[in-house]
Amino acid sequence: MSIKVYVPRDTTTQALGGEYVVSRLQAEAASRGLDIEIVRNGSRGLCWLEPLVEVDTGNGGRAAYGPVSPGDVSALLDAGMLDASTDHPLALGEVTEIPYLKNQQRLTFARAGVTDAVSITDYRQHGGFDGLEKALQMSAQAIVDDVKTSGLRGRGGAAFPTGIKWQTVLGCDADQKYIVCNADEGDSGTFADRLVMEADPLMLIEGMIIAGLAVGADQGYIYLREEYPLAHQILNEAIANATEANWLGDNIQGSGCNFQLEVRLGAAAYICGEETSLLNSLEGKRGLVRAKPPLPAIEGLFGKPTIVNNVLSLAAVPYILANGGQSYADYGMGRSRGTLPFQLAGNIERGGMVELAFGPTLRELIETFGNGSASGRPLKAIQVGGPLGAYLPESQWDLPLDYEAFSADGAVLGHGGVVAFDDTVDMSEQARFSMEFCVAESCGKCTPCRIGSTRGVEVIDKIRAGQNTAANLELLDDLCDTMIYGSLCAMGGMTPFPVQSAVKHFPDDFIKAATTTDGGASA
Amino acid sequence: MTVTPQWDRTAVQQILESLQHTPGALLPILHAIQDSQGYIPPESIQMIADALQQTRAEVHGVVTFYHHFRLSPPGKHVVQICRAEACQARGVRALEAHAKNTLGVDYHGTTADREITLEPVYCLGNCACGPSIRVGEQIMGRVDAERFDALVEELTTATLELK
Ligand SMILES: Cc1cc2nc3c(=O)[nH]c(=O)nc-3n(C[C@H](O)[C@H](O)[C@H](O)COP(=O)(O)O)c2cc1C
Ligand code: SF4
Ligand code: FES
Numbered sequence: 232m233s234i235k236v237y238v239p240r241d242t243t244t245q246a247l248g249g250e251y252v253v254s255r256l257q258a259e260a261a262s263r264g265l266d267i268e269i270v271r272n273g274s275r276g277l278c279w280l281e282p283l284v285e286v287d288t289g290n291g292g293r294a295a296y297g298p299v300s301p302g303d304v305s306a307l308l309d310a311g312m313l314d315a316s317t318d319h320p321l322a323l324g325e326v327t328e329i330p331y332l333k334n335q336q337r338l339t340f341a342r343a344g345v346t347d348a349v350s351i352t353d354y355r356q357h358g359g360f361d362g363l364e365k366a367l368q369m370s371a372q373a374i375v376d377d378v379k380t381s382g383l384r385g386r387g388g389a390a391f392p393t394g395i396k397w398q399t400v401l402g403c404d405a406d407q408k409y410i411v412c413n414a415d416e417g418d419s420g421t422f423a424d425r426l427v428m429e430a431d432p433l434m435l436i437e438g439m440i441i442a443g444l445a446v447g448a449d450q451g452y453i454y455l456r457e458e459y460p461l462a463h464q465i466l467n468e469a470i471a472n473a474t475e476a477n478w479l480g481d482n483i484q485g486s487g488c489n490f491q492l493e494v495r496l497g498a499a500a501y502i503c504g505e506e507t508s509l510l511n512s513l514e515g516k517r518g519l520v521r522a523k524p525p526l527p528a529i530e531g532l533f534g535k536p537t538i539v540n541n542v543l544s545l546a547a548v549p550y551i552l553a554n555g556g557q558s559y560a561d562y563g564m565g566r567s568r569g570t571l572p573f574q575l576a577g578n579i580e581r582g583g584m585v586e587l588a589f590g591p592t593l594r595e596l597i598e599t600f601g602n603g604s605a606s607g608r609p610l611k612a613i614q615v616g617g618p619l620g621a622y623l624p625e626s627q628w629d630l631p632l633d634y635e636a637f638s639a640d641g642a643v644l645g646h647g648g649v650v651a652f653d654d655t656v657d658m659s660e661q662a663r664f665s666m667e668f669c670v671a672e673s674c675g676k677c678t679p680c681r682i683g684s685t686r687g688v689e690v691i692d693k694i695r696a697g698q699n700t701a702a703n704l705e706l707l708d709d710l711c712d713t714m715i716y717g718s719l720c721a722m723g724g725m726t727p728f729p730v731q732s733a734v735k736h737f738p739d740d741f742i743k744a745a746t747t748t749d750g751g752a753s754a
Numbered sequence: 755m756t757v758t759p760q761w762d763r764t765a766v767q768q769i770l771e772s773l774q775h776t777p778g779a780l781l782p783i784l785h786a787i788q789d790s791q792g793y794i795p796p797e798s799i800q801m802i803a804d805a806l807q808q809t810r811a812e813v814h815g816v817v818t819f820y821h822h823f824r825l826s827p828p829g830k831h832v833v834q835i836c837r838a839e840a841c842q843a844r845g846v847r848a849l850e851a852h853a854k855n856t857l858g859v860d861y862h863g864t865t866a867d868r869e870i871t872l873e874p875v876y877c878l879g880n881c882a883c884g885p886s887i888r889v890g891e892q893i894m895g896r897v898d899a900e901r902f903d904a905l906v907e908e909l910t911t912a913t914l915e916l917k
């Protein structure tokens with residue numbers, strides 16, 4: 232009997248040499264006459280331990296080793312890795328006992344890392360398609376009601392109640408409706424969508440089919456960012472396997488229900504994550520933001536009623552259907568129900584994905600899970616919620632991670648990205664970048680965003696060069712207000728958040744920039 | 755020294771024929787053309803417009819809206835550096851400066867030997883292990899100046915072997 236050895240097929244694993252670890256394992260096993268079977272599982276999201284190699288212990292457990300570099304393979308085999316030996320510095324013991332993983336509350340990511348991501352057999356064995364099987368027996372309204380009961384709110388950033396959006400689409404009378412999955416994941420510091428698509432793509436597919444049943448749509452599109460080539464490949468394999476096993480396509484499992492699904496690639500435009508821009512892009516147009524109303528739920532793709540949901544929103548649905556909306560709603564705090572996969576990124580020692588019920592503090596995340604900065608220096612600022620999210624100083628790290636608590640304090644939870652910066656960061660440079668990013672990524676439809684951001688870069692350059700600092704800071708503030716109140720969408724409307732929070736909480740970086748640099752703004 | 759780039763009209767024609775009837779066909783078409791030709795040949799825009807019954811200006815507007823599509827051929831390898839915040843926190847600004855310096859080009863530039871085109875990218879989803887770069891379909895993490903130089907070396911010597 233061959234011994235199963237797991238090496239994730241995952242962007243971060245591959246980025247850190249995963250493929251070479253696999254080839255070394257194969258070569259060493261062959262030359263030593265060892266019988267191993269390498270399974271490419273998904274990543275468990277413990278990015279700091281990637282490549283995380285797991286060995287099947289034969290009694291239901293898995294012995295973990297990481298981070299494994301190709302050069303470690305030989306010594307690991309010498310030390311008895313295949314017998315689950317812990318006699319090596321990289322040995323981590325039973326994988327599910329690693330505190331980083333054990334202390335999470337994994338609903339969406341329960342299967343991540345356990346299975347071969349594109350195997351229908353693995354998926355079924357671990358509860359896959361249970362939700363869909365139930366949904367196939369339910370009325371459309373009952374499915375929507377279950378999602379409403381769960382309290383699920385959109386994980387793409389705006390936190391709109393998913394059940395209510397679905398109700399609107401269900402209520403529309405139309406010959407064609409669509410389910411669109413927003414897999415544009417443009418926010419820096421976020422990768423949970425990618426992890427779903429690479430580690431458990433069948434769950435996303437299942438969620439989309441359930442959405443189709445709930446509103447009467449038989450065509451789905453996953454709008455995937457071009458920057459995710461591996462997710463693209465894995466999604467397409469998963470779709471092919473699901474189709475072949477009759478979980479997708481016509482007459483799914485003999486139910487008489489149909490659902491077709493296709494992946495469409497974006498083309499490197501941050502704004503195409505905004506749902507109406509995304510729809511224009513899917514229609515083959517420039518990604519200009521559309522004025523709302525009409526809501527996409529009523530007039531969406533090709534003018535038809537359309538659900539647009541983030542990957543994580545749709546991925547939460549199979550659990551909700553399988554276990555009932557209430558069991559999801561039992562997690563969380565206040566009006567933020569269920570779990571959120573937080574993503575620890577940037578200058579953090581233990582970066583990765585941490586799925587928890589809403590409510591822990593930022594400090595718990597970065598200290599208990601993240602173990603502080605990667606550089607060993609004190610952390611200075613944390614940007615939560617992507618490039619349009621505020622920079623939070625230490626005084627705000629005790630806020631509970633909950634949509635309402637965050638917005639009450641001028642912060643944004645968004646897609647759950649947490650990007651840490653140590654004390655070498657120059658916040659005036661970060662503020663400049665926010666404006667620069669808006670210049671590069673504005674769709675160009677409205678003046679405050681398009682022109683305002685260009686002016687923003689200029690003004691910040693002047694501040695950084697020490698020119699009329701007080702007057703220019705005031706000008707910057709006015710400019711930010713104009714952007715906030717005069718922009719059609721959150722691109723222009725929220726770019727001021729990181730800028731103003733940087734000025735407010737880290738004024739020294741702007742004044743110091745003014746006194747110590749002599750025209751030293753970076754070009 | 756301007757070289758008139760060669761492109762394969764027949765290949766583009768075939769792409770148009772196979773995709774022009776899919777709903778929202780333009781992006782899939784542009785991706786397929788760029789994947790096969792390395793760029794969107796400006797002369798192909800009229801062909802695309804005709805196939806989709808759109809104006810040349812409409813198609814051109816779409817091509818130029820998206821950062822991914824290019825109207826001129828890139829070097830042999832496109833190297834993208836992630837400029838976004840999580841990679842900034844891991845020192846990508848220094849890496850960017852180093853890359854521009856070593857290659858002697860700015861973003862969107864191609865080295866004189868046409869080996870490498872340098873492009874910025876905003877996040878590759880490897881934000882816990884930055885700085886991140888991408889070459890073709892391969893993403894690399896924790897890239898410092900040394901790893902970058904090794905990569906450039908590898909990319910440029912691999913070409914020599916092709917002789
Ligand atoms: C500038 C901008 C970028 C956005 N990017 C994304 C994105 O990358 N992924 C995403 O799911 N939602 C993104 N959104 C939010 C979408 O517009 C929309 O709210 C979301 O797709 C709805 O799905 P949900 O209800 O499941 O969150 C973005 C919004 C704005 C204004
Ligand atoms: S705010 Fe910016 S991105 Fe949004 S619609 Fe206006 S110009 Fe476009
Ligand atoms: S910010 Fe660089 S990979 Fe995400």
